[in-house]
Amino acid sequence: MEQTVGQRGIAREIIFNEMIGPEGAPRGHYVTLSEWLEQQPSRELRRKRAEAESIFRRLGITFAVYGSTDTLERLIPFDLIPRIISAAEWRLLERGIEQRVRALNAFLLDIYNRQEIIRAGRIPADIVLRNDAFLPEMIGHRPPLGVFSHIVGTDIVRTGPQDFFVLEDNLRTPSGVSYMLENREAMLHLFPELFARHCVAPVQHYPELLRQTLEAVSPVAPEETTIVVLTPGIHNSAYFEHSFLADQMGVELVEGQDLFVSGGALYMRTTRGPMQVHVVYRRIDDEFLDPLTFRPDSILGVPGLMDLYRAGAVTIVNAPGTGIADDKAVYSWVPEIVEFYTGQKPILQNVPTWRCAEPEALSYVLDHLPELVVKEVHGSGGYGMLVGPTSSKKQIETFRRILKARPSNYIAQPTLALSACPAFTKSGVAPRHVDLRPFSLVSDRVRIVAGGLTRVALKKGSLVVNSSQGGGTKDTWVLTDE
Amino acid sequence: MSRYIERAENISRLCEAGFRISLTPKVGGGHKEEWLSTLKSAGVLESYLSVHDEITGETAINFLLFDERNASSVTSCLTSARNNARIVRTKLTRDMWESLNDTWIALQAVSPQSMTNARLPDFLDWVRHRTAQFRGALLGTVLRDEGYYFSQLGAFMERADNTARIVDVKYYLLLPDHQAVGGAIDTYQWETILRAVSAQRSYRHVFHEDYRPWRVAEFLILRPEMPRSLRFCYDWLNVTIDGLIERQHPELRAAELIRSTHRLLKSSQMDDIFQSGLHEFLTDFIDRNNRVTRDLAVDYCFAQAA
DSSP: OHHHHHHHHHHOOSOOBSSBOTTSSBOGGGHHHHHHHHHOOHHHHHHHHHHHHHHHHHHTOEEOOTTOOOOSOEEOOEEEEEEEEOHHHHHHHHHHHHHHHHHHHHHHHHHTTTOHHHHTTSSOHHHHHTOTTOOGGGTTOOOGGGOSOSEEEOEEEESSSSOEEEEEOOOSOOOOHHHHHHHHHHHHHHOHHHHHTSOBOOOTTHHHHHHHHHHHTOSSOGGGOOEEEEOSOTTSTTHHHHHHHHHHHTOEEEOGGGEEEETTEEEEOOTTSOEEEOEEEEOSOGGGSOTTTSOTTOSSSOTTHHHHHHTTSSEEESOTTGGGGSOHHHHTTHHHHHHHHHSSOOSSEEOOOEETTSHHHHHHHHHTGGGEEEEETTOOTTOSEEEGGGSOHHHHHHHHHHHHHOGGGEEEEEOOOOOEEEEEETTEEEEEEEEEEOEEEESSSEEEOSSOEEEEEOSTTOOOOOGGGTEEEEEEEEBOOO | OHHHHHHHHHHHHHHHHHHHHTTSOOOTTTTHHHHHHHHHHTTOHHHHHHHOSSOOHHHHHHHHHTOTTSTTSHHHHHHHHHHHHHHTGGGSOHHHHHHHHHHHHHHHTOOGGGOOTTTHHHHHHHHHHHHHHHHHHHHHHOOSSHHHHHHHHHHHHHHHHHHHHHHHHTHHHHSTTOOOOOHHHHHHHHHHHHHHTTOHHHHHHHHOSOOOHHHHHHHHHTOTTSTTSHHHHHHHHHHHHHHHHHHTOSOOHHHHHHHHHHHHHHHOOHHHHHHHOHHHHHHHHHHHHHHHHHHHHHHTTSSOOO
16 A cells, blocks of 8 residues: 555656646635735845844844854744645644644553553564664653653645645654744734734744643642753754743753752752752753763763652653654554554555565665665654755765665655745745644643644755755744634 | 833834734734724823724824824824933933934834834834833933932833733733633733733743733732832832932922832732722722822922912
């Protein structure tokens, strides 16, 4: 079945344009924007783009690029033209994401406890138990409400009117939500008249929902709960987001050295003495959380934190060990996982995936390298990968050798014809490829803020939307039914 | 002068809050209500209705920002501030004068007709920056003499009046028995109130919880750390009036009322205020604040003693 979907994905050479329909006329929910765009002189849009840049500089919403010698703070390029999602499209996405997020949380609770999905033979034990992302330290642990991944950023791509694919589940510490919020602020500032002509669902209550989610999984009552955001520090590329979220929620932003464990409780050092902490929204990776349990050389974490966590004295959000459920080797099993825990067919599709560990799949992949995307199983950020269609022969041959040497380290996927949205480029308004990362908050229920972060590949023809690879972002408008 | 600058700033914040909610998906009767309460909060509803028959976003914004027939419009305030400054030019430092004058010169180049929705946020930002710049120039350069204390009296009475009006216009949203249905719409209402006094973020730092209507009321009325609360304003007025008395005026009529109002705010509990009526409390407060203004006018011979 996957193969057919795969062939469909490859065969679809016509790129789905989210604004313009097949007859050349704008789709219903884009009519107003399309008319407005036609009335905008380029000069005006250029002025707005300069204004947008100064807004983001003033906010300080900048990031550092790892491995770059450039000492200047960089801005993620912002595209002025909003992406619009109709109410009906959003309902489909929302149902699909909720289903998937619930199933993956059920999966996490299961594999760290009774492992029924393995016993039922629905997923090979090795894929889970012999995976580096599986944390033995979490075995037997049941976090509050049974939730492991409270904050999820599901990456979704589109190839047709009803064809949405989940590319990655991002269940560890997904970032980008500050861009979703600040992009909206900037747009309200730049184009108020466009908002007046659309019914755009709000996103600004996200910090409030986040806070409610964190309080809901606290070991103590919500009104007695002290929350902190744990950051690796100002040199981290997402530091702006850490400070932004702490500020928006009205909680402290701390580094590992600001916290300590004493007498069975976690405390933060304050100018008025130690203060007990109940929920840690950590933005550092599992392995750095606690040097007594994980990497002994970590100076980012808090010694003794894991023992407290397992004893239920403090809640870590997201829980350690969630990486096993968004690992690329497990990814291809997610449709099975959804069916196993929900008893329903997945609403959102997976991108068809060849597991190179399987000999048949490997030989297919080796035969079709120029048309496939090959990804490292544990990679992230688009570094250890091959994008066949845009690579030179030499690059492909180099990669072929790497792949043959360690096939189990790789999966391959067809290059999907990602949908395109209008973007304001150097040569005027032109379609560019996009993906979407909506953010879900999971506690006693799943709440998904209508919209998310749209990333856009600003280079013509490029399919890579990662900000580390020259991608930009744009505001995402979900229309409400009037 | 400081009073006009404070008012210009407040009006631009009110406008921003009203404008923002008018961009959100419409609720119930649309946004007309919103502009009605913005005009009320600005204390200019009567004068607005004397020149306009209908309330629309466009006319309301124009009236609040540019109409010279409105003595509280941003244009009127900035012009009055500069005129007053010219009269007491020698009392101003160079920084203060240049700040005011630059603002006024730049304002001459702004044409109300060009103030489309697209340009409005920029203009409102500009007013906020210019008024902040003036305050900074004043605090950083002026002698702490009688003139300084007098300017502070004006500014904080204006601020207290503005906050009290904002709370009063929406007081029914802030009662403890207000049926909170939760969700984005209510959050918007409260956030608009807080936004009108630039306090939507600091609220969370003080209360560590979601917006709750009675907490919003407490924040804006009784919290001493909130720089636009009634309590903060009167803490500062209390210090200021002592400063004036010490320097020049051993006898000030306004002093007694400022002190008693300050005592009242210091000793009040939110529960008691709700019990005896939030609206009544605010009406009484606004009345007291107005009487302080009148008393000061008498103290400084601006008007004949009644």
